[in-house]
Amino acid sequence: MIENENNKENIKQLIKFILNIYKKDEEIDYNKLQEDLNSKFRSGSMLVENVLEFEREAELRGIEKGKIETLKYLLKKKFKELPKEIEEKINNCNDLNKLDLIIDNIFDISSLDEVNKYL
DSSP states (O other), X not given: OXXXXXXXXXXXXXXXXXXXXXXXXXXXXXXXXXXXXXXXXXXXXXXXXXXXHHHHHHHHHHHHHHHHHHHHHHHHHHHXXXXXXXXXXXXXXXXXXXXXXXXXXXXXXXXXXHHHHHO
């Protein structure tokens, strides 16, 4: 029971610590974050590793979502409309390289059929 209460307290402190980082609104240095977490939460090293992995995955999902939204915006501006089929393919695209390739070539792409070939 005591161990469970300690874990709950560690988790509360960890959440407060992470929220404080986000208030700073700066890019996260994961090595520094890991050092800070390890120094503050030594007893929860597995918890620290899980949180760091979650943070990395969340950052990648945020980057992916930003690229998806940017690409849809650019295609709508260029072609005036974006068919549902292509929008769904873009929304479901997990390959950041494909999204980057389309964004990088947006000025050379002359049709939505070309976009479809990238996806």
